[in-house]
Amino acid sequence: MEYMGIEPGRLHFSWISSAESTKFVDVVNKVTAAVKALGPNNNYLKTMAKVA
């Protein structure tokens, strides 16, 4: 994904067991902070007008 231009830090992978609630919270916080820091992903907006 980074090869085709997604900024590093926008896509995250994690392996969390259903028993690891604290890790889950921690990862979610880190991911949201990292993505917020990058700002909105305008690349993925559709630019062509919608036709009904």
Next chain:
Amino acid sequence: MSAYIDKIKEISNRLLKESKVDMVIGFRKGTVPMMNEPCFAKTPQDVDNFVWDSNCGINLANYLTNREEKIGIIAKGCDSRNIVTHIIENKIKRDRLVIIGVPCKAMIDRHKIETMFETEIQDVIEADDKIIVKGDGFEKTLNKSDVLQENCAICIHRNPVKHDEVVGDPVEEQKDVDRYEDVRKIEAMPPEEKWRYFDDLISACIRCYACRNACPLCYCHTCFVDESRPQWVGKSQDPIDTRTFHFLRAYHCSGRCTDCGACERACPMGIKVRRFTKKLEKDCLDLFGWEAGMTLEERPPLDTYRSDDPDEFIK
């Protein structure tokens, strides 16, 4: 080349006569220059149509999927690797096949040659390492080595990896080729530039799916792009829909693509679609030491688990 053709015909006729196969899949001359087409020969008359030259870039493994008959198939180096991949993926049984190997002397790039001339090319003749291009009021001789398909120029597996028959002596494999110069260049770009690079690359795409159809790996009954319930990807020509198609198509080929170039050859718009698949091919080599279709004994990296699989990206 004519020695290859004689041998192809001789082997095909023998296999058909001895009922070793029900048909032989090979090439015949196309209706326009530089476009040989697949030919399914069941009789000696059909076999007479077989040709071999530098316009046999279509990957014939594409025509094997789920076939039941006994088949003889003409295979270049890359085709043979896709046949191996087909066998591994249970798309064809090894014992239904007689692989007729062709040590490959590289294919020519029809897009490149077409763009060299203003008007229509009417005839392309091959003589050793020269290509003579003829049209209305012009005739030009090109060096074959200057107009090779990009994937052929960097190919390191020209000899078929598996074959039951072979039409000539092995050709010398290219050594010290830098296979991934283009990929490294893209890898080195900052994100915005990468994004723009691929926007430009696919801007001419008309979503005809010829690239997908030409690829032996794309044999799914209903491709994700054709599905509408659920609809995985937008069907418009919005750049983001087109991009989604391209990178998903490439992902589906990871660990399987042999860089045969059939996709790029098929594209009517001359889009370099291998820029997507080559990255994954490079990653498979770097991360798993894997080259697709080289052996029947090993499972591909994407359907095996090894405890030392790289996983630094998982946090």
